[in-house]
Amino acid sequence: MDSLFLGSRFAPAVREGMLKALRESLSTVDADTCAILLSGGLDTSVVADAVQEARVERVEGRKGVEGVEKAEGDSKQEMLQNSVTSQGFKHAITVCVSTATSQTDAPWIDLPYAEAIVRKHAPTIKHHVLAVENPMDDLMKGDILEFCIRTLQSFDPMDLRGGVAVAHAIKYAQANGFKTIVTGDAADELFAGYSFLISLSDVKMRKWIKRYVGNYSFSAVPLGEACGIKVIQPFIHPAVIEAALKCNKSDLVGPDPTDPSLQHGKYVLRAAFPEATSRWRKKVPLETGCNTTPLGAEFEAGADLEWLKAQKAEVYSTYGIDLWGGMEHLHYFRVFEKIFAERLEAKSVVETTTLKADDSNDAPAEQFAFPTPNVSWKTKSPRFGSDPCIKCGFQLDRKEQYFCRTCGAWPARHGGVPQDTEEED
16 A cells, blocks of 8 residues: 555545545446546546546446346446446547657646556547647637637636637537546645645635635636536535545645655645556646647737737727736737627717725726726626726626636735635634
């Protein structure tokens, strides 16, 4: 038995919770029309590798009840036999925007890790590698980006850089007859995978995770729905959440076994699944792993800063939207504008375009969003409703939200982000 597993007080609970999630969410999913969106990170490695044990347990559990299941109907029997928990994953999809596909040349790239997982389960899994040779044209300036912005209703650079890769995979799945996609979403949030969480104190970390539960927002779900594809996220199963909420920082953060100076998040998850191929892979953001991050720099390279300044001023005077980013942000906004903005009969525009510090909860004197009566936005989220973002004016989801999902502003409220105390709730 693995020593890290034995030394972790909650690894057994996390493991059992995850196996339960896989059994309950995948036992009736047709393996022939299901694919795992395989980044090759720890999270999807756990799903891909652990489903093999769930598969074994499923087969063992079926012994002695074959007759019962048969009596319930041949169609159900066939469905169970063809399920992911009976057959394992038969398909994996990986998006790669890079010519550097070796871990030596580019250690942050997903593909080599994803390929290692597939090799481990060969020949069971067919690997669908979506290599994007011209990402600026194929992802950032074409139908994929427009589909992404139309569906997510966002012009946030961080969201869209990763979102276009997910959208590309889901569009491929739709074109090839897949009905279900499985992702590793929420593991970073529940088990402290992000670097900013690792740096928090125990109390503040647990407060953040507790606050996060139930406020999920992952691009795969709406993108999948738009294509008629069901997205399954095993990590948000109640059994996994229950196990995660038992943990404190000492359970979630720990040293790399070969380099103690390197601190990993999701430590209990690494302990719970010794068989995970990517057990000790460092956390990288989605857009870094699929390598769309450099595209942001490509937008800015050689930019005419005076032209950019004039364009942002035009957006502000026309729509009352303060674009806080650069060329990339402007590019996404122009697509968003084309899809959602509707010009109305001209009316007088609000003259005041700034808020004074004493009127804005001690916010610094700077530009803020303002309403423009001559423009209507065909978005689900209203502008200047009960709780608007200070930069774009679109509605924030909840009172505790300080990140705007529409424009990406942080903080999206006046006065900055309140800090948690060290007192227990």
